[in-house]
Amino acid sequence: MNQGDPIPELKVTPDKYLPHRYAGASGDFNPIHIDNDFAQQVGLPRNILHGLYSMAQVARANAAAAGGDPRSLRRLEVQFRGMGVPESEITVTGTVREEGDGIVVVDAEAEQDGKKIIRNAEAELEI
Amino acid sequence: MAVDDGAQGKSYPPFEYEVGKEKIAEYANAVGEDNHVYFDRQAARDAGFRDVPAPPMFAVVYSAGAMAPAITDPEVGIDLMSMVHGGQEFVWGEPVCAGDVITTTAEVDDISEKGGMGFYVFSSVSTNQDGDEVVRGTWTNIVRGVS
Numbered sequence: 001m002n003q004g005d006p007i008p009e010l011k012v013t014p015d016k017y018l019p020h021r022y023a024g025a026s027g028d029f030n031p032i033h034i035d036n037d038f039a040q041q042v043g044l045p046r047n048i049l050h051g052l053y054s055m056a057q058v059a060r061a062n063a064a065a066a067g068g069d070p071r072s073l074r075r076l077e078v079q080f081r082g083m084g085v086p087e088s089e090i091t092v093t094g095t096v097r098e099e100g101d102g103i104v105v106v107d108a109e110a111e112q113d114g115k116k117i118i119r120n121a122e123a124e125l126e127i
Numbered sequence: 128m129a130v131d132d133g134a135q136g137k138s139y140p141p142f143e144y145e146v147g148k149e150k151i152a153e154y155a156n157a158v159g160e161d162n163h164v165y166f167d168r169q170a171a172r173d174a175g176f177r178d179v180p181a182p183p184m185f186a187v188v189y190s191a192g193a194m195a196p197a198i199t200d201p202e203v204g205i206d207l208m209s210m211v212h213g214g215q216e217f218v219w220g221e222p223v224c225a226g227d228v229i230t231t232t233a234e235v236d237d238i239s240e241k242g243g244m245g246f247y248v249f250s251s252v253s254t255n256q257d258g259d260e261v262v263r264g265t266w267t268n269i270v271r272g273v274s
Protein backbone atom coordinates (compact mmCIF):
# COMPACT_ATOMS: atom_id res chain seq x y z
CA MET A 1 0.00 0.00 0.00
CA ASN A 2 1.58 3.23 -1.19
CA GLN A 3 0.70 6.86 -0.68
CA GLY A 4 -2.29 7.81 -2.85
CA ASP A 5 -3.48 4.21 -3.37
CA PRO A 6 -7.20 3.66 -2.89
CA ILE A 7 -8.28 0.86 -0.55
CA PRO A 8 -10.77 -1.68 -1.97
CA GLU A 9 -14.31 -0.27 -1.79
CA LEU A 10 -16.69 -1.92 0.63
CA LYS A 11 -20.37 -1.97 -0.34
CA VAL A 12 -23.10 -3.17 2.01
CA THR A 13 -26.88 -2.79 2.05
CA PRO A 14 -28.28 -3.10 5.58
CA ASP A 15 -31.68 -4.80 5.35
CA LYS A 16 -34.88 -3.55 6.98
CA TYR A 17 -34.29 -5.50 10.21
CA LEU A 18 -30.55 -4.78 10.53
CA PRO A 19 -31.03 -2.00 13.13
CA HIS A 20 -32.93 -4.49 15.30
CA ARG A 21 -30.17 -7.08 15.07
CA TYR A 22 -27.52 -4.44 15.74
CA ALA A 23 -29.55 -3.17 18.72
CA GLY A 24 -29.57 -6.67 20.18
CA ALA A 25 -25.89 -7.24 19.47
CA SER A 26 -24.75 -3.88 20.83
CA GLY A 27 -27.33 -3.27 23.57
CA ASP A 28 -28.35 0.13 22.11
CA PHE A 29 -32.16 0.05 21.89
CA ASN A 30 -32.69 3.79 21.33
CA PRO A 31 -36.13 3.90 19.62
CA ILE A 32 -34.88 6.20 16.82
CA HIS A 33 -33.10 3.09 15.48
CA ILE A 34 -35.82 0.47 15.84
CA ASP A 35 -39.19 2.25 15.85
CA ASN A 36 -40.13 3.87 12.55
CA ASP A 37 -43.19 5.68 14.02
CA PHE A 38 -41.17 7.08 16.92
CA ALA A 39 -38.40 8.21 14.57
CA GLN A 40 -40.90 10.11 12.40
CA GLN A 41 -42.53 11.69 15.44
CA VAL A 42 -39.18 13.23 16.40
CA GLY A 43 -38.66 14.58 12.88
CA LEU A 44 -36.49 11.91 11.26
CA PRO A 45 -37.31 10.55 7.79
CA ARG A 46 -37.54 7.02 9.22
CA ASN A 47 -35.72 4.80 11.71
CA ILE A 48 -31.99 5.38 11.24
CA LEU A 49 -28.87 3.24 11.44
CA HIS A 50 -26.70 3.24 14.54
CA GLY A 51 -23.66 5.44 13.82
CA LEU A 52 -21.45 2.81 15.42
CA TYR A 53 -22.78 0.22 12.93
CA SER A 54 -21.63 2.50 10.10
CA MET A 55 -18.29 2.97 11.85
CA ALA A 56 -17.98 -0.83 12.02
CA GLN A 57 -18.26 -0.88 8.20
CA VAL A 58 -15.37 1.59 7.96
CA ALA A 59 -13.41 -0.62 10.38
CA ARG A 60 -14.17 -3.67 8.23
CA ALA A 61 -13.07 -1.96 4.99
CA ASN A 62 -9.77 -0.90 6.55
CA ALA A 63 -8.98 -4.25 8.17
CA ALA A 64 -9.77 -5.93 4.83
CA ALA A 65 -7.40 -3.53 3.07
CA ALA A 66 -4.65 -4.65 5.46
CA GLY A 67 -5.25 -8.34 4.64
CA GLY A 68 -8.21 -9.08 6.93
CA ASP A 69 -6.43 -9.65 10.24
CA PRO A 70 -8.35 -7.70 12.93
CA ARG A 71 -5.02 -7.07 14.74
CA SER A 72 -3.92 -4.87 11.84
CA LEU A 73 -6.42 -2.12 12.76
CA ARG A 74 -4.58 -0.07 15.40
CA ARG A 75 -6.67 3.08 15.50
CA LEU A 76 -9.83 4.45 13.92
CA GLU A 77 -11.30 7.91 14.33
CA VAL A 78 -14.53 9.05 12.64
CA GLN A 79 -16.98 11.92 12.53
CA PHE A 80 -20.67 11.05 12.19
CA ARG A 81 -22.57 13.28 9.78
CA GLY A 82 -26.03 13.00 8.32
CA MET A 83 -27.99 9.84 8.99
CA GLY A 84 -27.66 6.36 7.60
CA VAL A 85 -30.84 4.45 6.85
CA PRO A 86 -31.66 0.77 6.25
CA GLU A 87 -32.44 -0.63 2.79
CA SER A 88 -29.98 1.56 0.92
CA GLU A 89 -26.41 0.76 -0.13
CA ILE A 90 -23.47 2.13 1.88
CA THR A 91 -20.12 2.58 0.15
CA VAL A 92 -16.89 2.89 2.15
CA THR A 93 -13.91 4.36 0.32
CA GLY A 94 -10.42 5.31 1.42
CA THR A 95 -7.03 6.49 0.25
CA VAL A 96 -3.59 5.89 1.74
CA ARG A 97 -2.36 9.22 3.09
CA GLU A 98 1.04 8.10 4.29
CA GLU A 99 3.01 4.96 4.99
CA GLY A 100 6.20 4.13 6.79
CA ASP A 101 7.67 1.93 9.54
CA GLY A 102 5.03 -0.75 8.92
CA ILE A 103 2.16 1.68 9.60
CA VAL A 104 -0.26 2.89 6.93
CA VAL A 105 -2.58 5.85 7.55
CA VAL A 106 -5.80 5.81 5.52
CA ASP A 107 -8.29 8.67 5.01
CA ALA A 108 -11.75 7.15 4.61
CA GLU A 109 -15.44 7.99 4.42
CA ALA A 110 -18.80 6.27 4.06
CA GLU A 111 -21.57 7.53 1.81
CA GLN A 112 -25.15 6.52 1.13
CA ASP A 113 -27.45 7.96 -1.56
CA GLY A 114 -24.78 10.49 -2.47
CA LYS A 115 -24.51 11.83 1.09
CA LYS A 116 -21.64 11.30 3.46
CA ILE A 117 -22.69 9.51 6.63
CA ILE A 118 -19.14 9.21 7.97
CA ARG A 119 -16.51 11.76 7.10
CA ASN A 120 -12.91 12.55 8.04
CA ALA A 121 -12.31 8.97 9.10
CA GLU A 122 -8.67 8.20 9.78
CA ALA A 123 -7.41 4.64 10.20
CA GLU A 124 -3.99 3.42 11.24
CA LEU A 125 -3.10 -0.02 9.93
CA GLU A 126 -0.16 -2.18 10.88
CA ILE A 127 1.08 -3.94 7.77
CA MET B 128 -21.71 30.23 28.53
CA ALA B 129 -24.85 28.15 28.62
CA VAL B 130 -23.23 24.79 29.15
CA ASP B 131 -22.04 23.89 32.63
CA ASP B 132 -18.54 22.43 32.50
CA GLY B 133 -18.42 21.64 36.21
CA ALA B 134 -18.27 17.89 35.62
CA GLN B 135 -15.04 18.11 33.61
CA GLY B 136 -12.52 15.60 34.97
CA LYS B 137 -15.15 13.53 36.76
CA SER B 138 -14.57 9.77 36.60
CA TYR B 139 -16.92 6.85 37.13
CA PRO B 140 -16.61 3.45 38.81
CA PRO B 141 -15.07 0.64 36.72
CA PHE B 142 -17.45 -1.59 34.79
CA GLU B 143 -16.65 -5.28 34.33
CA TYR B 144 -17.76 -7.28 31.26
CA GLU B 145 -17.11 -10.97 30.63
CA VAL B 146 -16.77 -11.70 26.91
CA GLY B 147 -18.79 -14.65 25.60
CA LYS B 148 -18.06 -16.64 22.44
CA GLU B 149 -21.70 -16.53 21.24
CA LYS B 150 -21.96 -12.78 21.94
CA ILE B 151 -18.95 -12.29 19.65
CA ALA B 152 -20.71 -14.35 16.95
CA GLU B 153 -23.94 -12.36 17.37
CA TYR B 154 -22.06 -9.06 17.05
CA ALA B 155 -19.96 -10.28 14.11
CA ASN B 156 -23.11 -11.39 12.28
CA ALA B 157 -24.84 -8.06 12.90
CA VAL B 158 -21.99 -5.98 11.43
CA GLY B 159 -21.21 -8.37 8.58
CA GLU B 160 -17.85 -9.70 9.81
CA ASP B 161 -17.43 -13.12 8.15
CA ASN B 162 -13.82 -14.05 9.02
CA HIS B 163 -13.83 -17.63 10.44
CA VAL B 164 -11.73 -16.55 13.42
CA TYR B 165 -14.82 -14.85 14.93
CA PHE B 166 -16.84 -18.10 14.89
CA ASP B 167 -14.45 -21.05 15.03
CA ARG B 168 -12.16 -21.61 18.03
CA GLN B 169 -9.77 -23.79 16.06
CA ALA B 170 -9.49 -21.22 13.26
CA ALA B 171 -8.83 -18.56 15.92
CA ARG B 172 -6.07 -20.63 17.58
CA ASP B 173 -4.54 -21.46 14.20
CA ALA B 174 -4.36 -17.70 13.57
CA GLY B 175 -2.52 -17.20 16.86
CA PHE B 176 -5.36 -15.99 19.11
CA ARG B 177 -5.84 -17.33 22.64
CA ASP B 178 -9.53 -17.97 21.80
CA VAL B 179 -12.17 -16.60 19.41
CA PRO B 180 -11.30 -12.88 19.11
CA ALA B 181 -13.83 -10.04 19.14
CA PRO B 182 -13.95 -7.76 16.09
CA PRO B 183 -12.26 -4.42 16.94
CA MET B 184 -15.56 -2.51 17.07
CA PHE B 185 -16.89 -4.97 19.70
CA ALA B 186 -15.28 -2.36 21.97
CA VAL B 187 -18.69 -0.64 22.02
CA VAL B 188 -20.26 -3.74 23.58
CA TYR B 189 -17.95 -4.09 26.58
CA SER B 190 -17.60 -0.31 27.04
CA ALA B 191 -21.33 0.50 26.99
CA GLY B 192 -21.89 -0.28 30.66
CA ALA B 193 -19.14 2.15 31.63
CA MET B 194 -20.25 4.94 29.29
CA ALA B 195 -23.98 4.98 30.10
CA PRO B 196 -23.63 6.30 33.68
CA ALA B 197 -21.31 9.08 32.44
CA ILE B 198 -23.49 10.18 29.52
CA THR B 199 -26.69 10.12 31.61
CA ASP B 200 -25.09 11.72 34.71
CA PRO B 201 -27.31 14.70 35.75
CA GLU B 202 -24.15 16.53 36.82
CA VAL B 203 -22.91 16.34 33.20
CA GLY B 204 -26.35 17.61 32.18
CA ILE B 205 -26.78 16.25 28.65
CA ASP B 206 -30.30 16.61 27.22
CA LEU B 207 -30.49 13.11 25.75
CA MET B 208 -33.36 13.98 23.39
CA SER B 209 -31.18 16.62 21.70
CA MET B 210 -27.97 14.59 21.69
CA VAL B 211 -26.26 13.16 18.63
CA HIS B 212 -23.13 11.05 18.51
CA GLY B 213 -20.67 13.42 16.83
CA GLY B 214 -17.46 11.46 16.72
CA GLN B 215 -15.64 8.40 17.95
CA GLU B 216 -12.09 7.21 18.22
CA PHE B 217 -10.67 3.87 19.33
CA VAL B 218 -7.02 2.97 19.79
CA TRP B 219 -6.62 -0.78 20.13
CA GLY B 220 -4.08 -2.74 22.15
CA GLU B 221 -4.11 -6.42 23.09
CA PRO B 222 -6.89 -8.33 21.22
CA VAL B 223 -10.03 -9.18 23.21
CA CYS B 224 -10.96 -12.87 23.17
CA ALA B 225 -13.83 -15.03 24.43
CA GLY B 226 -13.44 -15.64 28.15
CA ASP B 227 -11.69 -12.33 28.82
CA VAL B 228 -12.93 -10.12 31.64
CA ILE B 229 -12.72 -6.52 30.49
CA THR B 230 -12.75 -3.61 32.95
CA THR B 231 -13.61 -0.18 31.58
CA THR B 232 -13.43 3.17 33.31
CA ALA B 233 -14.96 6.34 31.88
CA GLU B 234 -14.13 9.98 32.48
CA VAL B 235 -15.50 13.37 31.38
CA ASP B 236 -12.65 14.87 29.34
CA ASP B 237 -14.07 18.15 28.14
CA ILE B 238 -17.30 20.13 28.04
CA SER B 239 -17.46 23.16 25.76
CA GLU B 240 -19.79 25.21 23.62
CA LYS B 241 -19.45 26.33 20.03
CA GLY B 242 -22.09 27.87 17.76
CA GLY B 243 -24.99 27.10 20.08
CA MET B 244 -23.97 23.47 20.41
CA GLY B 245 -22.60 21.73 23.45
CA PHE B 246 -19.65 19.37 22.95
CA TYR B 247 -19.26 16.64 25.56
CA VAL B 248 -16.11 14.57 25.22
CA PHE B 249 -15.67 11.40 27.26
CA SER B 250 -12.73 9.03 27.41
CA SER B 251 -12.60 5.37 28.33
CA VAL B 252 -9.82 2.92 29.06
CA SER B 253 -10.41 -0.83 28.97
CA THR B 254 -8.05 -3.47 30.32
CA ASN B 255 -8.21 -7.26 30.42
CA GLN B 256 -7.82 -9.66 33.35
CA ASP B 257 -4.01 -9.55 32.97
CA GLY B 258 -3.95 -5.76 33.20
CA ASP B 259 -3.17 -5.31 29.49
CA GLU B 260 -4.81 -2.32 27.83
CA VAL B 261 -7.22 -3.50 25.11
CA VAL B 262 -8.74 -0.22 23.95
CA ARG B 263 -8.79 3.50 24.64
CA GLY B 264 -11.92 5.32 23.47
CA THR B 265 -12.82 8.96 22.89
CA TRP B 266 -16.57 9.59 22.63
CA THR B 267 -17.85 12.96 21.40
CA ASN B 268 -21.51 13.80 21.91
CA ILE B 269 -23.09 16.96 20.55
CA VAL B 270 -26.16 18.62 22.01
CA ARG B 271 -27.99 21.11 19.81
CA GLY B 272 -29.61 24.29 21.01
CA VAL B 273 -27.82 24.82 24.31
CA SER B 274 -27.99 28.61 24.11
